[in-house]
Amino acid sequence: MRLVRLVDQDRPAIRFVLEGQDCSARAGDTLLTAILAGEGSFLRCSEFGDGPRAGFCLMGACQDCRVVVEGLGPVRACATECAPGMVVRRA
Amino acid sequence: MRVAVVGAGPAGVRAVEQLVRAGLRPLWLDEAPDGGGRIYQRPPAGFTRGARALYGLEAAKATALHATLDALKPVTDWRPGTLVWDIGADPRQLHTLREGRAAAQDVDAAILCTGAMDRVVPLPGWTLPGVTTLGGAQIALKAQGCAIGRCVAFLGSGPLLWLVAYQYMKAGATIAAVLDTTPFATKAQALAGLPHDPATLAKGLYYVARLRAAGILVAEGVTPLAIEGEGERGVTALHWRDAAGRERWLDCDALGLGWGVRPELQLADLAGVPIRFDPVQHNWVPERDAMGRTSVRGIYLAGDGAGIGGADVAEMAGACAAQALLADAGLPADAALVRRLQARLRRQARFRAALERAFPFPAQLAASMPDETILCRCERVTAGELRAAAEPEGPQGAAPEVNRAKAFTRIGMGRCQGRVCGMAAAEVLAARLGCGVAEIGRLRGQAPVKPLPFIAAPEAEEAA
Ligand SMILES: Cc1cc2nc3c(=O)[nH]c(=O)nc-3n(C[C@H](O)[C@H](O)[C@H](O)COP(=O)(O)OP(=O)(O)OC[C@H]3O[C@@H](n4cnc5c(N)ncnc54)[C@H](O)[C@@H]3O)c2cc1C
Ligand code: FES
Numbered sequence: 001m002r003l004v005r006l007v008d009q010d011r012p013a014i015r016f017v018l019e020g021q022d023c024s025a026r027a028g029d030t031l032l033t034a035i036l037a038g039e040g041s042f043l044r045c046s047e048f049g050d051g052p053r054a055g056f057c058l059m060g061a062c063q064d065c066r067v068v069v070e071g072l073g074p075v076r077a078c079a080t081e082c083a084p085g086m087v088v089r090r091a
Numbered sequence: 092m093r094v095a096v097v098g099a100g101p102a103g104v105r106a107v108e109q110l111v112r113a114g115l116r117p118l119w120l121d122e123a124p125d126g127g128g129r130i131y132q133r134p135p136a137g138f139t140r141g142a143r144a145l146y147g148l149e150a151a152k153a154t155a156l157h158a159t160l161d162a163l164k165p166v167t168d169w170r171p172g173t174l175v176w177d178i179g180a181d182p183r184q185l186h187t188l189r190e191g192r193a194a195a196q197d198v199d200a201a202i203l204c205t206g207a208m209d210r211v212v213p214l215p216g217w218t219l220p221g222v223t224t225l226g227g228a229q230i231a232l233k234a235q236g237c238a239i240g241r242c243v244a245f246l247g248s249g250p251l252l253w254l255v256a257y258q259y260m261k262a263g264a265t266i267a268a269v270l271d272t273t274p275f276a277t278k279a280q281a282l283a284g285l286p287h288d289p290a291t292l293a294k295g296l297y298y299v300a301r302l303r304a305a306g307i308l309v310a311e312g313v314t315p316l317a318i319e320g321e322g323e324r325g326v327t328a329l330h331w332r333d334a335a336g337r338e339r340w341l342d343c344d345a346l347g348l349g350w351g352v353r354p355e356l357q358l359a360d361l362a363g364v365p366i367r368f369d370p371v372q373h374n375w376v377p378e379r380d381a382m383g384r385t386s387v388r389g390i391y392l393a394g395d396g397a398g399i400g401g402a403d404v405a406e407m408a409g410a411c412a413a414q415a416l417l418a419d420a421g422l423p424a425d426a427a428l429v430r431r432l433q434a435r436l437r438r439q440a441r442f443r444a445a446l447e448r449a450f451p452f453p454a455q456l457a458a459s460m461p462d463e464t465i466l467c468r469c470e471r472v473t474a475g476e477l478r479a480a481a482e483p484e485g486p487q488g489a490a491p492e493v494n495r496a497k498a499f500t501r502i503g504m505g506r507c508q509g510r511v512c513g514m515a516a517a518e519v520l521a522a523r524l525g526c527g528v529a530e531i532g533r534l535r536g537q538a539p540v541k542p543l544p545f546i547a548a549p550e551a552e553e554a555a
Contacts, residue, residue, distance in 0.1 A: 001220035001240065001325040001345065006262050008138045008236035028135040033235045041323045042220045048471035052323050054220030056468070056511070058227035059129065060122065061208045061355070063506035063542060064218075064468060072191075073544050078230075081124075081135060 001054045003037040014084040031077035031088060032058065032065050043067055043077050044091040066091040092420055093197060095120065095185055097175050097358065098204030100128015101402045102394025104160050105409035106202045109425075111166055113417050118168040118196055120175055120187060126160040128206055128394075129226065130402045133157070134234045145233055147258065148294055152402070177538035178362040183389055191544055200389035200420070202412050203359055204405070207352035207395035209251075210374070212457045212515050213474075214348070215464050216318030221325035221345040228347030229255045238264040240345025244329050246315055248273040249351040249450040250295055250401075256307070257298040266307050267343035270331060272350070272453050274312035281449035291401075291442070308341075310334070314456070318346060350452055353514060354396045360536035362390045368529035371444055372399055373452040374514075375533045381433060383412030384419070391416050404439050407432045457515040458522035466519065467512045469505020474519050476500050481523040489524070492532040496520055506542050509534035 011026040018040055025034035032055050035043060042052035043065050055065030060079040067077045070087035092115065096107050099121040110117045127133045131146065131153040146153040163169070170189065177186040178201070185196045209224035216222070223231070223239050225247055231237045238259060244267040245256045256269045282292065303309050312334035319340075320326040329341045359377040360366055364385045369376045376398040383391045393412035394405035411432050418424040460466070462475030480499040483489040490496035493503070493516060502516055503509030509516070517528045524531070 001323075003231060003235075003237040003239060004241055004264070006232070006236055006238050006264060007144070008134065008140050010139070011137045028137040028235075030235060033231070033237055036220075037237055041325070046218070046471060050218065050465065050471055052220055052325075053218060053468075054325065056218075056222065056227060057208060057224050058230040059208065059224075060541070061507065062468075062511050075544075079122075 001036055001041055003033055005037055014082065016082055016084065016086040016088060018088050019090060025082045029082045031067055031069070031075070031080045031082045031086070034082040035067070035077065035088070042090070092422075093118065093199050094416065095196065095198040095201040096204060097121075097185070097201060098128065098206060098394065098396070099123070099126030099160060099171070100204060100206050100394060100405060101130065101156060102204035102206075102396070102405040102409035102412075103128070103202075104156055104163070105406045106204060106393055106413040107163050107167055108159055109410050109413035109417070111163060113422050113424075115422075116167055118170070118185075118198065119163075120170045120173045120185070122172070122174045124172050126171070127153075127157060128405075129230075131156050132230065132234050134236070138236065140236070147261070149402070156406070174541060175358060176540050176543060178358055178390075180363060186538070188543055193543070198389075200391065200416055201362075202383070202391040202393060202409075202416060203362070203396060204392075204394045204409060204412075205355040205358055205396035207354055207399060208510060209349040210351045210353040210452065210514055211349055211511060212453060213460060213464050213466050213468070213512060214315050214318055215461060216320060216326075217348070218465055218468050219318055219320040219325050220323065221320065222318055223345070223347050225251045225255050225347045225349035226352070228345075229258060232258060232262055232264075238262070238345070239347060240326070240343065241265060242267045242343050243345045243347065244268050244270065244341055244343040246270045246272070246313075246329065246331075246346060246348040247350045248453065249349070250291075250446070251349060251352070253295055253298040253302070255347060256302055260302060260305055260307065266302075267329075268308035268310065268341050269302055270313045270315070270329075270341075271309075271311045272313055272315070272456065273450055274334065277451070278311075278449040281445050315348075351450060352395060352399055354398060355510075356396055357508065357536040357540040359385070359390070359392055359396070361538055361540070363387045364390060364392070366533065368533075369398065370529070371447050373447070373454070374399060381411075381436065382415035382429070383408055384415050400439060400443055404436060404443070407436050407439075411436070452514070454518050454528070457518035460515070460519065466516055467502045467505060467509075469507050469511075470501040472500050472502045477502055477516060477519050478523050481520055490520070491524070492530070493517055493520060493534050494532060497534060503534040508537060508540070
């Protein structure tokens with residue numbers, strides 16, 4: 001899955017780390033946007049082995065977008081702003 | 092008197108406005124980083140689009156609501172970023188979580204304005220990356236300036252289907268198609284001669300006309316069959332049947348789907364408010380009177396969380412609930428305002444009933460989903476597994492209602508507590524048992540209403 005940046009994208013670039021890889025995002029991105037508008041393509045693997053997941057509701061209700069942020073633990077990627085230097089793993 | 096308002100969408104803002112007018116300083120909580128709710132959600136700092144680009148035909152209302160919101164913040168105990176995850180009865184307490192810290196707030200009364208979320212029907216392939224709710228697709232655009240894919244299909248029924256597709260078109264996204272499961276005749280019949288809210292109706296027709304004029308494939312009376320795709324790449328196509336019965340494939344790399352919205356009623360449920368099935372809305376709704384009073388002392392409800400009415404109704408209902416609370420507490424209330432709002436709410440209710448008939452929940456589509464469909468995406472329970480739970484020959488006997496089926500199959504036991512699949516699961520079970528969804532019951536709410544991080548520690552303990 002690839003989010004397409006359409007409008008309102010003239011924001012400062014920030015860096016974060018996904019699975020040990022240095023990635024770029026824009027200030028104000030949620031982690032979901034930061035990962036899926038980049039090369040991330042998915043957020044986690046279903047614990048039941050039915051494949052990758054990338055969120056569903058984008059409003060903090062379905063809990064399908066969990067990722068793990070160093071220092072914060074598991075968070076909802078759609079409801080967490082990507083901060084510069086964040087270290088993120090797929091849940 | 093300590094009063095709390097949960098939610099800062101249209102309902103919450105107008106409730107707080109009335110409380111402040113009466114001289115109160117309510118505790119005001121919203122899980123989101125800012126107020127506005129779903130329809131008038133604001134992007135984070137640094138985004139520059141104006142109200143017109145963000146909210147289209149609703150720009151004036153959005154601007155007015157935001158102005159009131161911002162003016163109320165300093166004169167209330169405003170706490171954004173705060174989840175209310177439980178309500179205690181005695182003493183009346185709100186259990187909250189903010190920045191990983193749990194706390195409890197004593198209150199005498201609370202107005203719950205918790206809003207709604209998309210009502211969905213699971214399809215084979217709906218867990219693939221690239222599939223979101225219609226509301227989710229809209230949030231990606233509104234709050235993040237992004238489209239959910241390069242070539243996006245929209246599927247479902249209801250006003251949000253056309254609105255979101257139109258907003259994507261305006262923002263320059265590529266739209267593969269807009270597929271409406273409701274036949275044209277159903278809509279025409281329900282809405283004919285019923286322009287109780289002509290403005291809303293006119294807006295809807297305008298969106299459809301603009302999409303068609305842009306040459307976008309628009310089809311009605313469709314049946315979705317499966318979402319196709321693979322692994323990380325996600326969605327590649329939608330397999331569907333048109334109104335003439337022809338099977339078709341639509342290339343797309345993302346899909347937004349939804350069939351109206353359903354109330355977020357978990358807090359009302361935990362507070363002990365009785366919940367009933369509303370056959371017109373085809374939703375479980377908390378019981379309340381026209382003013383938003385419930386049978387639980389000190390608990391008032393307003394907005395879509397109290398039964399779906401849309402944003403304009405939410406604003407009026409918020410003000411009414413606050414007025415009811417003031418009157419019950421013996422504080423000065425505004426009877427003239429209440430009379431005016433109640434008359435408008437009654438007119439809106441008639442329009443709403445017509446809308447529900449025009450865009451009915453596709454119960455049959457849910458009931459007939461293929462056995463292999465993942466029904467509960469949290470716990471990966473298939474429709475077939477749920478149907479098996481309804482078999483009397485099974486080891487535990489037939490599950491007569493959803494909560495037993497939950498115990499048998501883990502359906503709705505996951506992190507979303509059945510918010511996403513609950514309605515569709517009830518249809519599957521009801522069809523197999525040969526009864527109505529109202530008899531099947533609903534998945535009962537449980538605290539916490541959303542999962543708490545493991546590190547959450549009570550603030551008091553922290554201080555000790
Ligand atoms: C994703 C989505 C998009 C929508 N877009 C539109 C649209 O564009 N146009 C339209 O007419 N309608 C739209 N709707 C319908 C919408 O429900 C109503 O128009 C309107 O927003 C309802 O207002 P409300 O005040 O009742 O609730 P909402 O606007 O939903 O506000 C509820 C608020 O309560 C907060 N909240 C909920 N539970 C808790 C809790 N436990 N603790 C703390 N805070 C909590 C939420 O964060 C939210 O800010 C949308 C619905 C959804 C779900
Ligand atoms: S996508 Fe549903 S909670 Fe984040």
